[in-house]
Amino acid sequence: MAMARLLGSLFCRSLLGLVYWTAPGPAVEVHVPAEPLSTPVGKTAELACSYSTSVTDNFVLEWSFVQPGKPISASLPILYFTNGHLYPTGSKAKRASLFQNPPTGGVATLKLTDVHPSDTGTYICHVNNPPDFYTNGLGLINLTVLVPPSSPLCSQTGQISLGGSATLRCSSSSGAPRPVYNWVHLGSSPTPSPGSMVQDDVSGQLILNNLSLASSGTYRCVATNQMGSASCELTFSVTDPSKGRVAGAVIGVLLGVLFLSIAVFCLIRFQKERRKRPKETYKGSDLREDAIAPGISEQTSLRADSSNGLLEKSPSASTVKTNNSKLPMVV
Template structure:
């Protein structure tokens, strides 16, 4: 075969493009020189904790240079970001990476045309794209790489129920429900539970994908317990929320009544304080001014002191008090001018 290629090449005019085209045609037509890898066309899915088998088969003439490599890339990332899981070369198997303890080959050595990967105890982080790459130089490659998409199925985790918006009569509010885990992504369904009648269908609008429930035109009958159920093919989980609805008109009346009572209380306290202040002021004694106070028995200057007469009860005579034997005037000390 090599001699035929050399003869064909010497008879052709010079030109690399024509030479490569002829060489490719000869290699494709020669049996056992093409490498072709086959993998499932449909995505695979495996429940969490189970074992996944990623089927990969190939056709080639296995030689001393045969090599097989399995690699993995997380969902949403380019193929160029893939990382090896295991590879087989020179008759030996070499697991590698974070999945080394859980990854193995269904047939080892994989020289019989089967390169299926077995992955035990699958986890949510195992969801992504797996690459089966067969290399057997100098065989010509037609399709030496196969891609398999794997989804690890996870039941929904317990969702969290929340509420936002006013809850008074005539208003609107929103309930939310969300699970942090679940594959495929769960759908959400809200139901009203309890003895009270459910709200009218027109006042309840829910989105099964986002988990939102909008309650409009609230009434007192809208109050009660609401349950959200998150469901996927692996199972379901739920949470509950109790909604209270208040009558705004009653709230305004109650607020006005409370304001009036507070006003009356403040006025009563002010009146009590004022009355007590007046009483304390009346009880307080008057202040005395010593320097400017006049004695009632003081005699004005220029007026004669009157003598006091004492009656001697034994003699029956009137006697003058020694203190009144002399009389003085303020005028006698002043010179008299004629």
């Protein structure tokens, strides 16, 4: 009987020892905020993370980052804490630090200064403390960096004429969260009927149907998110094609009349200049080839030399007269 009691006691102790050595250690519990975190651009983000475990020499803390739309396996390291030392790494190393260093008191909060739009994504707080392997010790935090909308660009397409349709577009190149857009018709002119305006707040598109003269004017687009707003404006006038044709005809007639008036003016001026031109006169000192010398009778005959074309005076008809007397004849 005594031997049986001794064997039973040894068996119980061995079983308890086996249970002690094979039982898992305390579970690592990591706590992070359930709600997403948002921080304005340029500010400091604090990503709260706490844990509960019996810290040993094997304690390891790791922070990593996953870009939006990518799986956890594609995470990029930010910093490590192991063997009592902190090792920042990656592109965020200069801006990343721990709220409490060393993080052995149950607080593993990460501080990220001067946040950029590219810092938007998922951050992973991972605590590893062998032999506490009961859970994976992961905590996920979604961070959004808030950016005000940039100045949007306004544009238009379509036929801006009476009865036609046009599409106005508005878009900001940056802004987080994504801006919403609102179009407003400015001025004191009549506002287009509500049925002729179809607006999409997400895409920033405004469709104007059945354009009328009241559709003319200035339109303002305002891009807004929780960080602020920005706007752009666009102005156009609805044209009437029929009036355009009449105006074109009137302009053509006026141009024709103008050209005709210029031609008549030039002709009248040319005639006046021609009439004012002086007639050709001859002074006493001017000689003409066919002029008759004073005192010579017009009966003086000339004959042309057929061989050389020179004019000669006929010797037989040489009669000279003077105004007051006759010259004596010699026989």
